[in-house]
Amino acid sequence: MDGNGRWARARGLPRTVGHNSGAEAVRQAVKGAVACGVEYLTLFGFSSENWKRPTAEIDDLMGLLKLYLRREIDELHQNGVRMQVIGDRSRLGPDVVKLIEAAEAKTAANKKLTLTIALSYGSRAEIVLAAKRLAEAVQRGELAPDEVDEASFERFLFTADMPDPDLLIRTSGEKRISNFLLWQCAYAEFVFLDKHWPDFGQEDLRAAIAEYSSRNRRYGASE
Incomplete structure (x- = not known):
């Protein structure tokens, strides 16, 4: 969700x-996803690299996050949206973590849409952590070395209970992944938009889905 500052x-x-305008775009994206029948929507809210930003800006972002968690959860719940957060929670304030846990608990049984927000998230760190957990499982004898494969590795990722993304949308003219779901996006289709995230609306989501639907996904196979 790039381009709020620009x-x-x-x-x-x-x-x-x-x-703040970007937060409204989040609301529109969620509404659009529900209307289009999308079952999983993952938003890159705050990367592990974003901790390098000025303290005042980080405080503003965390304040906005807390406001969103307090203000939007009831509506998400009423609309059948399950909310979850992936990332390194140890760097988040205890008040933020408490609100996240409350939101996850309240919406846990909802089935219409799984809204995942990546906070304090970096894909390389996620992959390293998964590798460590997998190695520990092997060390405990829960898994033999020759049983390690892609499926067993994926069980240790933050996204273990989610399907891989079909479509990745990036706004603001940026054309890179920026350490987001590197493993999971192996076969995702990309759509790049020049408009900044605050200008992203439901019609943009529908257009991106339509473009995705027109593509021939071969997964390495021949025509």
Whole structure:
């Protein structure tokens, strides 16, 4: 979800205004996903690299996150949306973690859409952590070395209970993955949009899904 700061700067506004407008785009993306029958929507909310940003901006983002968790969960729950968070929670404040856990518990049984928010998330770190957990399982004798394969490895990822993404959408003209779901996106289709995230709406989601639907996914096979 790129471009909140650039969207605000182009309008002579503080970055915080861009982040607030980005939160509204999140609402539209979730509504659009439900309307389109999408079953899994994963949003890259805050990367492990984002901790390098100025403290004031991080505080603003965390405040916005807490506001979203307090304000939106009831509506998500009423609409059958399950919410979960992936990433390194140890770097998040205890008040943020408490709100995340409450939101996950409240929406756990919902089936219409699984909304996953990646917070303090980095895919390389996730893969390293999964490898460590897999090695520990082998060391405990729970898994033989010759039983290690892609399926057994995937069980130790944050996304173990989710299907791999079919479609990755990136806004603001950026054309890279930026350490997001590197393992999981092995066969995902990419759609890149020049517009900044605050301008992303339901019609953009529908157009991206339509473009994805027009593609021939061969998974390495011949025509």
